[in-house]
Amino acid sequence: MITACSVETALHPPQRAGGRGRAVRDGRSEPIKRRLKFTWNADDSSNTKIGVDTCAKVTTGGIPVDLVERDAHLTHLMQWLTDEHGRSSGFVSVDGPVGAGKTSLIRTFSRRAADAGSHVMSTVCTSLDRALPFGTLHQLFCGSTLPAWFVDRCATALEQAMQTGGDLAVAQVLSRLCTAVTDLAEQRPVLIAIDDVKHADECSTRILVQLVRRLGATRVLLVTTERTEFPQAASPTSDLTSPSHVRQLSLPLLSRAGVAEVLRRGGGARHADHVVEEFLAATGGSPLLVHAYLEGPQALGRTAVACLRDSGAPVLEVARALAVNEAEFSAPVLAELLDVAPVTVEQALRTMTAAGLLAEHGFRHPAVRDCLLDDMAPHERQSLHRRSARLLHERGAPATLVSDHLLRAAHADEPWAPEVLLEAAEQAVMDQHAERAVDFLLLAQTCEVNDDLGATIRARLARAEWLLNPAVAARHLPDLSTIAASDALRSTDAVQVIRQLMWLGRQTDARRLLDKTMRRDGFGHLACDVHRWLQVCYPALALEMPAPRAEKSPPRAVPMSQIAAALIRGDVDSVPARASTLLAQPFSQSDATWSVEPVLLALLSLLYVDQVADASAWCDHLAAGVAADRSPTWRAVVDAVRAEINCRRGDFPSAIHYAHSSLTTLTPRAWGVAAALPISALVQAHTRTGDHDQAAKLLSQIVPEAVFDTRYGLHYLHARGHHQLATGRTHAGLADFLSCGELMRKWALDLSGIVPWRTSAAEAWLRHDNPDQARRLIYDELAKPGGERSRSRGISLRLLASITEPRQRPHLLTEAMELLEANGDQYELAMVLGELGRAHQALGDRKRARMVMHRAWHVARACSATPLSHELLPESGDADAVTAVPAAPTAISELTKSELRVASLAAMGYTNREIAAKLFITPSTVEQHLTRVFRKLNVRQRSDLPPDLCAATSKIA
CATH class of the missing domain: 1.10.10.10 (Winged helix-like DNA-binding domain superfamily/Winged helix DNA-binding domain)
Structure with a gap:
């Protein structure tokens, strides 16, 4: 921050004839005042303070530090100055951490002393004063507020000393100054106040030391301020702070009550009561930092950096090292990093802690660390990160911590860097930080590695980018396919490439690579897992591949393979437990080779066995554990399953919301063949709500031909068939349903929970007035094992009731109603209730029919199933009752x-x-x-x- 200010200083002109540095006015000499204008950088410790004879001080950021909890200190100083017995001579050293308010205290004390009638000589020393011999004494003893005779005597003595030089000159000026000060003190007490005495020039300091010792019982009090936390090099000021000559007055940081008082003065009592704990935690009670924090975190950070600069180079260097290595807050590490003694680091840490900048965990506020990093030149910051990475690696630090430093250093030339970056990327994927993993792997690609390691890095990069956007990751597939075909990829990485090719619809490339991979020696049990995955997800390709030979003692199959095997066998009872086992594992630790697909299969398998509530609960759990910005692919997959869940529940507005969210998070191109899943949910939901135009628009989009070789294609055909039925194209709808059935039987995946093609085809046959064909399909569905409590059985009973004698219908429909209520399908429940109301109507029970139709209409309305609610409304028997307020x-x-x-x-x-x-x-x-x-x-x-x-x-x- 560049700030401009004007400072009025007392300076003497060069020597000239008859003047000897003095301007003659009315028979007496006085210093000539020059008004100088300065601009300075507030972050530079050498010029954050400008000394003037009124003891004014410009603090960092221009924030004045009010005196809070300093009344007792002022009282002591006034007592030492105005001792009624004349024993006020002596020296008081006011110490405390930077920002504790020492300048404010000495300035206020000087003002009170002047008001009480004392002679006041004051100055503020800066680093510039060290180069000017006798400069500090000149500012003290030649002030415009002092008597003219005193100024004249002191100025003459100082000018002669500057001309003569040497020890003799020092002795002479000391004698003259002692006499002048003693004469001055005979009239009234004298206060000599020096702020930041450590910056005083050596000549002035030597004379001040002797002056204090010689004054004896005169009424002269010397007050200085100095920070004593960090040991400074030996200097003449050391004698000033010797216990035998000084009274120590230490300024602590503010208490909680003190912080509250500062906040009340700055923002009102009501404001302070709510934020005092925050301010205390961020500043440690430093008055300067509290005032800075009132302006915001950035002001706090800038002020903290200025304080660190003012604390000396060792403290600043340790602070910078800590800013780079805050995660490794250890004095030995910082000492080794900076190549200094551990005691130096420990002293610097104590200095920062005393100043309210550090707590046990590191910097009290992140803005301090951020400003420190910004304050460093880029090459300095990168150098620190590079050295930190090397040091932490040697100490066995976690790969992610080491890799963070490598990344910030933009440097990975160390021979161990590629392996460490690869390990860190794997951990980042497990922690759902895909973007971070990509950064690690991109840096690893810049390293010089052998071909095998380079291929592994490339495969892992494709996997990490897949979690962000499969369409972006697809750029790696051509090269990875070539590498995998040459057996340069590990088996698990090769399978990942195959899965990604299949997902994106590149079936020919996937088939070629799969055939070569399955022939590898030692592929073993992984071949069985791959084949089961193909049977469930890409069954058309599985039919083309020879079944792998089972090993004599195969290892335990991965959870995804177990789920697939259970679905293939039709073992619906074991699916929920196996799916829950997989879903209970952390993301990317379950079947890491498969990435997103095992979770998608596990969630859908719960739907396929009518465990809708469990699937919904798992979606909520997974969504809560995945930030959308960290892994968009995960979020898109979970939303797509949620859309399917809500379709099966009959909550069509929610289904539309989640399907749209899924297709917005990932484009259809990124979804590949799996895009059929969210698209089919959208088509189904729009069809049920009567928005046929929107459904037709979705179906008009061209999907890859490969979709119909996958399980996702079954969802698409089934949704399209229902849209055809709803819009009067019953032949086309029937053809879609029969195509589903043909494919499912061909693939040995004839599980009604995937899509209930038989009941849908039966409904289409009934629209064609062909009850015989419908009855055959219905009975086939009811005869399937394991479906006694299934959703498809409830739908089958509804259709069967429509072609059964009227007296038998209520019994069938009541059972269907209970099944659909248990499975949570509100749309099919409304359909059953409508049929039940019609059945009671046909049997002459008009009152009961009216009540059931009343309920059916409301359930349809709750689903937003507008066509169905319109169909039910005329038969309710009393429209006014239905539309009651x-x-x-x-x-x-x-x-x-x-x-x-x-x-x-x-x-x-x-x-x-x-x-x-x-x-x-x-x-x-x-x-x-x-x-x-x-x-x-x-x-x-x-x-x-x-x-x-x-x-x-x-x-x-």
Whole structure:
């Protein structure tokens, strides 16, 4: 910060005839005042303070330091100055850390002494004063506020000493000054105040030492300020601070109450009460830092750097080393880094701690570290980082810490650097810092390495970039494919390249590389894992590859392989446990070879076995552990699964939100063939909500042909088929469903949880008025093992009821309703309730039909399924009842949890007995709850219950 200020100093002109350095005015001499204008950098310790005879001092940033918790110190100084017995002669050294307010104290004391009638001589020493012999004495004894006779005698003595020089001159000037000061003190007490006496010139210091010793009992008090935390080189000022000659007055940092007082003066009492702890933690109670922090963190940082500069080169160097190595806050490390004695570092750390800059964990505020780093020249900072990396590596520090220094040094020429950067990148991927891993690997690529290590670095770079954007990582695949084909890549890295090729739809390249990789000697159990993965994710390619030979004692399969094997066998009962095992592991530690894909398969496998609630819970858990900016690919995958979950729940607005988020985070190009997953969820959701134009727009986008060789293609065909049905193209819809079935049977992956193609095709056959074909598919679906409690069974029973005798329909539909409620599919539940209402209508039970249709309409409305709600509305029997005005939210909020559960079920059309069985209470209890509900909601009968209550349906099932 460049600041301009004007300082009025007392200077004497060069020698001239008849004047000898004095201007004659009215028969007496006085110094000639010159007004000088300075500009200086506030970060330079040599000119952050300008001495003037009024003891004014410009502090860093121009922030005045008010005197808080300094009353006792002022009292002591005044007592020593005005001792009524005339024994005020002596020396007081005011010490304390930088920023403690020593200058403010001595300035205030000087003003009070002058007001009390004392003669005051004061100055502020700077580093510039050291080069001017007798300069400090000149500023003290030639001030304009002193008597003219005294100034004249002192000026003459000093000028003669400057001309003569040598010890004789010092002795002469000392004698004359002693006499002059003694004469002056006879009138009233004399205060000599010197701020930062360590910067005084040597001649002045020698004379001041002798002056203090000779004055005896005269009324003269010398007060100096000096920082004593860091040992300084021996100098004449050492005699001044000798215990035999000095009274010590130490200034501590502010207490909590003192900080609060400063804040009250600076920002108001109310403000101070809320932030005093923050200010105390950031500044340690340093008055200077507290005032700086009032202006913000940047001002705090700049002021701290100025304080460190003013504390001397050793302290500044240690502070810079600490700023670079704050994670390794150790005096031995810093000492070795700077090549200095450990005691020097320890003293510097104590100095910074005393000044309120350091705490046990490092710098009290990150702004101090940031400003220190900015204050360093780039080459200096890089040099420190380079030396730090070498030192920490020799000490066995973690690879990530060493690599951070290498990265900041932009230097990796050490022979051990590539391996360390590679290890650090792996750890960064595990910690979900993909961008950091990419930085490490890019630096590793600049190193001179052998071909094998270079290939490994390239493969890991592609993997790390994949977590950020697969489309960007694709640039590595051509070279990696060539390297893998020449067996220069490890098997696990080669499989990663194959997976990435498959994801991006480059099936021909993947097939060629896969064929060569599977023939490798020692590929062993990994071949079995790869084959199972292909069977579930890319089954068309799996059919083309020969099944690997099983080893006699194969190691335990990785979790992803276990999930795939269970799905292939149709072992739905074991899938949840295996999926949870994989998902419970930290990201990128589970099947590291496979990267994102194992998590995607585990989440979808839970959906395939109707564990929707578990899949949703795992999505929430994974999303909470992954920052979107750290790994966009992870977030996109989780959002795509969330979209599919909400489609199966019937929450179509949420499905649209998550699918859009997924396709925004990663473009369809980056999604590759897996883009079919979020696109199919969007198509399904838009179709159910009646936005057929948007669904058609999505389907008009060209997807890679390779999509239909993957499991993701099944989702796409199924969603497209339902869009065809909804828009009247029933033949096209039927063809899509039958294509799903043909592929699933061909791939030996005929699991209804993936897509229920049989029930969808049966619905299409019914639209073609072909109940026989529909019945065959329905019975095939119902006959599949393990589906007794499945979602697809509930859909099958709904379709079967539509082609069954009217008297048998309520029984089938009731079972379907219970299954769909248990599986949480609100859209299919609305469909079943609509059919159940029609069944009761056909049997002549109009009242019951009306209640069930009432419930069906509300469930459809909750799903935002506009076409279905429009279909149900005319058959509700009483449109006015359906569209009744909702109850006020405050009225519903008055219901207890039990009352709300009972009222919600009653609003959906359940009888008291059915509600009692569902909630495991007695019918009498249901009736009592309903009585209280009617009174609170001000309704007379259950048909008047507000539709808002139906929003709790999913929570009650």
